[in-house]
Amino acid sequence: MEAKFSSIIEELENIFKNCIIGFKEIGGGLLTEVKAECLPEVASYVFNNLRMYYSTSSGSDERSIDGKFAVYHVFSADGIGFFVLKASVPATKPCIPSITSKVPGANWAEREAMDMFGITFINHPEPKRLVLPDDWPKNLHPLRKDFEYSYRPSSSSEPTISTSIDIYVGGTEYASTLPLGPYHPALHEPEYFELLIKGEEVIDVKYRGFHVHRGIEKIGESKLTYNQVPFIAERICGICGFAHSSSYCIAIERALKIDVPERAQYIRSLILEIERIHSHLLWVGVACHLLGFETGFMQSWRIREHVMELAELLTGSRKTYGINIPGGVRRDILEPYIDRAKKVIKLVEDEFKVLRDKLLVPEVKVRLKEIGYLPKEDARKLAVLGPTMRGSGIARDVRKDQPYCAYRDLDFRIAVYDEGDNLSRTLVRIDEILESINIVKQILDNLPSGPIRTEFEPKPYRIGVGAAEAPRGEVFHLLITGERNRLYRWRVRAPTYNNIPALKIMLRGVPLADAPITIASIDPCFSCTDRCILIKDLDHNYVKRTSLLSFRKFIKGD
Amino acid sequence: MARINPPFKKSPWIFHLNTGGCNACDIEILDALTPYHDVERFGMKLVGTPRHADVILLTGPITRESKIKVIRTLLAVPRPFAVLAIGSCAVGGGIWFDSYATIGGLPNLYEEMRHKYNFEPPPTIYIPGCPPRPEAIIFGAAQALGILKKKVKREVYKED
Amino acid sequence: MLSILYVILTILGSIIGFTVAPLVDGIERKIRAKIQNRIGPPLIQTWLDIAKLLRKESLIPRTAKALFIIAPAIALAMNIAALPLLYYGAPNVLGFYGDIILILYLVVGSSLILSLGAAASGNPYATIGFSRKISLLIACELVVALSIATAILKTGSLSLTEVILRTGIAPSMIIAGIALLIVTYIESLRLPFELTEAKPEIMGGIFVEYSGRLLAFAELSHILHRFVMTLLSLDILIAPLLKLVFGVSIMGVLMSFIILMLISILVLIVYGAIESLCGRTRIDRALIFTARLMILPIISLILASIGV
Structure with a gap:
């Protein structure tokens, strides 16, 4: 090295x-x-x-x-x-x-x-709190070693939701904030956006995230052993969880210099690609949903169902596969399943090609083109990842740049588009589905034989880094091994962590109707925009429960 | 266990409330809407605001940050309504049941809401699984609507 | 004798319109489900929804004004009031001189009051829904008004029945009818023009704060509005033709009654099928489209003024 x-x-x-x-x-x-x-x-x-x-x-x-x-x-x-x-x-x-x-x-x-x-x-430009809730006591830092992982401090203040809804700027013309969020479920990336809008145009965006901060790093460092961590890593994200557990395993295998059997490497790559196909199909469906094109949503999820079946066939679970472990995988792929898998993947390919031609019609393209522009240089500065980066013309992909698992032996190309708008990010994902189908086929044809797991000897205070290309971009894990078979430090970075700050550039000047699809174009998660919740008025003090008979009273102002 | 017969039996509108879950439950819920499982045949419809909701699908262990928003959402739903707690996290906190950043599942939230807001918990069906299959979610929903009877009995463990 | 039949048919038509409009919505949902490879809800689903909403609690935000509460009921009442004024294949004895103006008011007023009520909720999403609806309403109602002006100009009468009975096959009326039919699609807020609700964007828009009974009224008046608009455009487009073919004898009015009802249901179903193949457009594009549509009633108005 x-x-x-x-x-x-x-x-x-x-x-x-x-x-x-x-x-x-x-x-x-x-x-x-x-x-x-x-x-x-x-x-x-x-x-x-x-x-x-x-x-x-x-x-x-x-x-x-x-x-x-x-x-x-x-x-x-x-x-x-x-x-x-x-x-x-x-x-x-x-x-x-x-x-x-x-x-x-x-x-x-x-x-x-x-x-x-x-x-x-x-000299930090905005030294404000980011991860912890607003009511968390000051001077209490959860990842310090003297903090007990299960300690729940009482609130330092009454929890509030800091939003102001209407900021009237004189006369009839006004700018108002529109809450968009607040939940989003990857590790650190729940979303609560406040769009500052003027008429129908977004002029600025504020963000409050980390609603899904569940203390994973702390639990991984204090409660679990090396072999248990992959399972919690997989629960970081329900969609690209396997990329997380793989990249944890890669990090620890690199730190402890474990030689993983070739068959295990291929199985990991196979599942990673299946995960990418299902995630991107999910995204295509959700993008259709956000554009109001329900039929596209339904059809793309119909195709996705075959992929879920395939995952169940190969790993035993539809989601959250749980087959990764440091040193290899826990479950082998049996010979008869390979033929069935080949059939399913062929079916998915044929059906997806039909869907792609129906989706990329001019009416859809018009809604995506030249909206949510992210220039190449900004993309590099903010270190965005995955299809968001490749949609802005940066040809990077962890599978090629920092090869892991079996990707060194596989033949595939990186989909790159230069325009940097929503359309190019969509095209990147559509190309990647076909590329992943191609990779799955290669793996199924050339699956090497041999053992699937190897034992290892833990050693303390070794540093390892592991990265895997999840559907949303590079998942990165940094870890320091510790004593008693436990991690000393475990740092997880999901791709959306880097991608969300770029939304500030992408959303500016976008019509309100295109804001959800622009947010979705980084693929933060499908359902966040669906789960828009208006915070104002939801306090029980502000709502009258009433029957029709008492309407008269209300009108009178009682 | 008597069969419940809510007014929304034939037309349950569902609102999807993620309280800090990992997404797996959420995509299985969406999966239940799509052609393979198609819950619209029971009249279910995903709505965008708690005001229209009859059934709240709650996923996730309820993190500290999202707690107040979840409380406000539950208070904004017109009665009568039912709650489906989907996934191990919502049922009992899951793998993060004692983490500093969560409150460890829906029962703890009900406890707090009962004290603070005088909130009587609505009928709640707990659906464990990580994530539960779409079939399990539909089965739970059918129980909440009174289409199917519960098949398990509640038992409290007592030490002899 | 014949006039009793006319009255019965009008009342029967109104009742059928009231009951069938939600059913047609159910058929639309079923067809949409079939296009999406699904089974879909039962046909009476929309009625079930409304029945359920009537039994639920209504929440009223503190910020809401009184208009928020009365608007759905007024809108529903306006739509119900418009039903017996329409032409159901038989001369409308309940009609009167100037009823065409009243219909115009009821049609425009009901959607206006609904969005005003939404704006009175004080919710920013509803406000955006309101502003979109008003922009769309202005563009659409201009087309409606011009089309109806064509009919008035062509026949010189302000009564809907007389307008229909007096016109034969006139190009100006056909163009006006087509314009009405297209604008019905836009105004009934179907995709790609479903901008005021737009769940993924503004989470239900104008309906966002409504719940329980109020929502039931709002939904029902929205669905009735679709039916009223459809029947009104068919009255202008097809009813004169039916009258020419079947006359006003007992068998004739019965035949035209049945055909008119069937065609209006068919049109609603076809609209539902079109809707499932579309994605949502943006408000600026929708307005441009509607503005272009304006050319049709202008042509028809010119034709009518030269007597064609």
């Missing part, structure tokens, strides 16, 4: 002689420890000059190891491995310079570390 990074190491050593403390090889990449005060310059150099793609950042409470808090910034050196910058500060004064002004994509991750560890980021 270090050999691949040699040119980068040399370059950095020359430029930042006084900043760099040392280099260390970790599972899946290279760890570079730098002095805290140099962090922004080094990060800026890596991001802007070496043109590495920003992935995520993570805090860590390492007081029990060396009495310090640490921050990890992860970049992806495509084709080589992950490049991790680490800086640590003494626990007595946890202040670290922020890199957000140099790497805009780091905004949320730094704020999250602020919430969860109480690390202060100097």
Whole structure:
């Protein structure tokens, strides 16, 4: 690994002689420890000059190891491995310079570390609370090691929902905020949007998320052992859960240098692709639903049902497959199932091609074209991922750039469109369905034989990074192994985490009618926009329960 | 267990309320609407606002952040209505039953609402599973509507 | 004797219209389900929905004004009042000189009052639904008014029955009827023009705050409005032809009554089928479409003024 990074190491050593403390090889990449005060310059150099793609950042409470808090910034050196910058500060004064002004994509991750560890980021543009609820007590940071995972503090204040509905700006013309949300279910990504609208045009958007913060990282670090974590990882997201458990397994296998049998690698790839097909079909259906095209929704879900059956056939479950485990998979694919799987996948391919031709008619294209524009440079700055990124003309895909599982041996192409609007993101997904069908066929034809699992010996304090291309983009897991067969630190980053900040650019100036489809175009989750809830008036104090007879009273004003 | 006979037996309008679930239950609910299972044959219709709802499909363990919004939504539903708690999380908190960020399932929420808002819990059907199959969801809905009888009896474990 | 039959037919037509309009909605839903490879709800589903809503509690937001509560009832009453004024194949004895103007008022007024009531709920989604509906209403009702003006200009009468009885086959009336029929589709808020409810965008729009009985009234008046509009456009388009073919004898009026009812139900069903093949459009596009439609009644008006 270090050999691949040699040119980068040399370059950095020359430029930042006084900043760099040392280099260390970790599972899946290279760890570079730098002095805290140099962090922004080094990060800026890596991001802007070496043109590495920003992935995520993570805090860590390492007081029990060396009495310090640490921050990890992860970049992806495509084709080589992950490049991790680490800086640590003494626990007595946890202040670290922020890199957000140099790497805009780091905004949320730094704020999250602020919430969860109480690390202060100097010069952060908006040092506000991000993850924790508004009524959570100050100075209580759940991911610190001295916080008990099941402790539920009482509210510091009465919980409120901070929205103001109508802001009249004189006369008849007014701008009003329109709540859109609030629930959205991936790990950190429930959505509650406040659209500031003028007439029918969106002029600004505010966001309050993290309704689905369930404390997964804390549970994974305190309650569960290595072999139990994949199951909770799979429950991070009900749609792309297998990508999460795979990327956890990849991270731990890289950290502990476990050789996974080839058959297990192929089975993982197979299930990952099946998951992608079902997720994208789901998205196509939901996009149709949002455009009011119910028949398209029903037909695409009808096709999807075959894929669900296929998943049940191969793994035993329609969803949340539960077959991943560090060192391999738990369930083998039997020979007779392969033929049936081939038949199903052929059927899905034929039916989907018919549907695609019916969907991409001019009326649908008109609703998608030139709406929700995301320029290429903004996409890179905010580090968006997955089809959102590829719809803006950036040809990246973890399956090609940081190959995992069996993707090194498989033949596929990356779907890229340059326009950056809703239409190009849709086309990316449609192409990816066909590409995934193609991959599934290849795997079913060339499934190697052999064992499906291998045993391993846990070792403490190894760092591993794992990434898998989920339907929505790159899922990233960073972990530090710990003692007693448990994780010391587990950081999960789902793709929507990076994609949501880009909505601010995409939504500006969009007609209100196109706002839901624009939000959906990053595929945050299908049902969030369906679950629009108006918060105002829902307080029981504001509602009169009444029968028809008392209407007269009401009119009189009693 | 007597068969319940709510006024919305023939036309239950459902409102889908995710309280911090992982999505798996939610897509299985949507799956029940689509051609393969098609719950519209029972007159079920997905509505966009709690004002129109007869049956609330509640998924997820109810996180701390979403709690107040869930409470307000439940208070905004015109009576009579029923609740289906779908998935292990809604039933008892699931894998996060004791996490700092959730309140651990619907029963805990009812307990709190009873005290704070004087809220009498509506008829509730619990559907476990992670996620429950669409068939299980339809079966639960049929029980809530009084189309089918319950097949299990409630039993309380007592230590001898 | 004949006039008693006329009265009976008119009342019978009104009652059938009232009961069948929700049933037709059920048929539409069934057809939509078939197109989507589903079984679909029972035919009487819409009646079941309304029956259920009548038995549920109505919630009224504190911010709502009195109009919010009375609007659905007024709208329903207006639509019911419009029913016996229409032409059911027999000369409408209940009609009077100027009833065509009253029908126009009732048709426009009912949808206006419904959206006003929604706006009185103080809900931002309802407000957006209201603003969309008003823009659409202005465009649509202009077409309706111009078409009816054609009929008045052509025959010189303000009574619907007289208009129908006096015209033979006139190109201007046919064009006006076609314009009415198309605008009926738009105004009955079907996809792609279902903009005021638009569940994924504004979660039910004008209906968002209504619940229980109020919602039942609003739904029913919405469905009746579809029927009234459809029958009105068929009255202009087909009724003169039926009168020419069958005359006003007992058998003649019975035949034209049955045919007129069947055609109006058929039109509603066809509209339902078209709807399932469409996606939602945007309000600006809908307005442009309706504005282009304006050319039809203008042509018919010109034709009528030169006596064709």
